Amino acid sequence: MSEMLTDLLQNIYSRIAQLGKSIQQLQHSIEELNKSLVDKVETLVGSIKMMTDSVEKEADTEALIFRQIGDDAIREIHKLQEHIGLKDFEKLLDNLNKIVSSSEEALKPEIVDLLLKEVLDGVRSLKMGDTEPSQDTKGDTK
Numbered sequence: 001m002s003e004m005l006t007d008l009l010q011n012i013y014s015r016i017a018q019l020g021k022s023i024q025q026l027q028h029s030i031e032e033l034n035k036s037l038v039d040k041v042e043t044l045v046g047s048i049k050m051m052t053d054s055v056e057k058e059a060d061t062e063a064l065i066f067r068q069i070g071d072d073a074i075r076e077i078h079k080l081q082e083h084i085g086l087k088d089f090e091k092l093l094d095n096l097n098k099i100v101s102s103s104e105e106a107l108k109p110e111i112v113d114l115l116l117k118e119v120l121d122g123v124r125s126l127k128m129g130d131t132e133p134s135q136d137t138k139g140d141t142k
Contacts, residue, residue, distance in 0.1 A: 081087055105111075
């Protein structure tokens with residue numbers, strides 16, 4: 001019976017030893033898996049960082065390009081305005097608007113009536129002035 005107990009204990013011990021080896025192998029596999037995961041995560045983080053840097057550089061470049069395009073377009077619009085005389089045209093329009101507003105003031109019916117009355121009075125006085133000197137000259141001869 002002691003042999004049976006010894007065999008049984010040895011059998012249990014060998015199974016425990018096999019379990020220990022299996023646990024060590026499992027631990028080694030888990031460590032390798034962790035190392036592999038860490039390497040892949042580091043590679044992924046590096047790739048994402050490179051992509052982020054690339055995107056930021058491209059964004060800066062695109063912003064610079066768009067800014068240059070905008071500046072060039074504005075410069076060309078100013079050249080076109082000067083070339084076709086748009087600024088002078090705007091000044092001309094402003095001056096014409098001033099003339100129109102002045103004319104509107106001067107052509108109000110009451111002012112026109114007053115001006116016509118003065119013109120007519122002036123014409124009458126000229127007419128009367130022409131007839132009176134000829135009478136004075138006749139009077140001087142008498």
